[in-house]
Amino acid sequence: MERKRNLNADLIRCVAVYSVISVHFLLNSKFYSQPVVGFDMYFMCLMRACFMVCVPLFMILTGYLMWQKKLSKAYYKGIGKTVEIYVLASIACLLYKEYVLGYTGVTFVSGIFDILDYDGANYAWYIEMYFGLFLIIPFLNGAYHSLEGKRQKQILVWTMIVLTMFPKLVNNFNFTVEGWWLSPSLSKEYQKLIPSFFTGMYPITYYFLGAYLREYGCSLSRKKNLLLLVFFVWLFGTWNFYRSDGQNFVWGVNSTWGGENLITAGLLFVFLLHLHPDRWPGWSRKILVTVSQVSLGIYLISWIADQIVYRHFNELVPAVTERWRYYPLIAPAVFGLSFLGACILYLLRDGIHCIVETLSSFRKTAK
Secondary structure (H helix, E strand, O other): OOOOOOHHHHHHHHHHHHHHHHHHHHHHOOHHHOOOOHHHHHHHHHHHHHHOOHHHHHHHHHHHHHOOOOOOHHHHHOOHHHHHHHHHHHHHHHHHHHHOOOOOOOOHHHHHHHHHOOOOOOOOHHHHHHHHHHHHHHHHHHHHHHOOHHHHHHHHHHHHHHHHOHHHHHOOOOOOOOOOOOOHHHOOOOOOOOOOOOHHHHHHHHHHHHHHHHHHOOOOOHHHHHHHHHHHHHHHHHHHHHHHOOOOOOOOHHHOOOOHHHHHHHHHHHHHHOOOHHHOOHHHHHHHHHHHHOHHHHHHHHHHHHHHHHHHHHHHOOOHHHHHHHHHHHHHHHHHHHHHHHHHHHHHHHHHHHHHHHHHHHHHHHO
16 A cells, blocks of 8 residues: 655745755855845844754654664665765766866865865765754664653653753853943853753754654644744844844854753744645645755755856845845755756656666676
């Protein structure tokens, strides 16, 4: 019997990849090189607080979908599709750098090392993280399922939050520089109030959160969920605007992939779980599934689309503070180009598989 497709997972994947495109809009429109002053930069801080859910959504979804995977040869074979798309995307980016951007020193050997170093595709840091996470997922699942009941699993999730993410919110203030609270740009040094040694393990926290939500869900009503999501986006966007205080955007520990993004991504994930895409029109469900199936390719190939679009966009709109007004045009344009590029990658992969299978069948016939 064919397993029913989880359209909510498809929806989450689509929102996550579009959020990647959106948060890169800020990067490529030079938001981070502009003093954070005035309404325009405040609004862009709010945009950032909203779209930084992108990678956390993917991580939570990994736990949500893979929470029952066990150690087996078949499990390890499952990484093959990710590797294939990563390598093809890296080759595409390397070719673009050499033949379009005119990079020098791009050779076959350097390309191999760039792929191994996750520099071939410029947004591939996530793949490096995912490969490591993939290897330990069966063991994470073993630890998770060994716990007795809901209460112990709640303690596991909260323990990981306290170890990996809570420090990013708490170790974020300066109590020794006079006047810091009125002008945070006076110092970018902060006092450590709680241990922060394990903050780099935040992907595991997101994973366990996804596993917990898959098993127990969340009873928060949709209305309260949405209100909390809007409130925390406003709160974190406002805080990051305040702490930058006329300087270029301050990358505090709170505003990286852990910290505040746990709250916004968790709330958005639950909100999307409570929607009913299975009731949507058939054409919209087809679009949802199609985009979801190539979302990894969209993520990785979007760097090329960024180079194409923003080179012209930034020349046409020289004022950084004006660029956010064109987001409704630019982000969809980048997404569309990335989608087309991703479709080409998957067609290439399928073509290579077809050739390999054909050659294999010829060899068997010859024998």
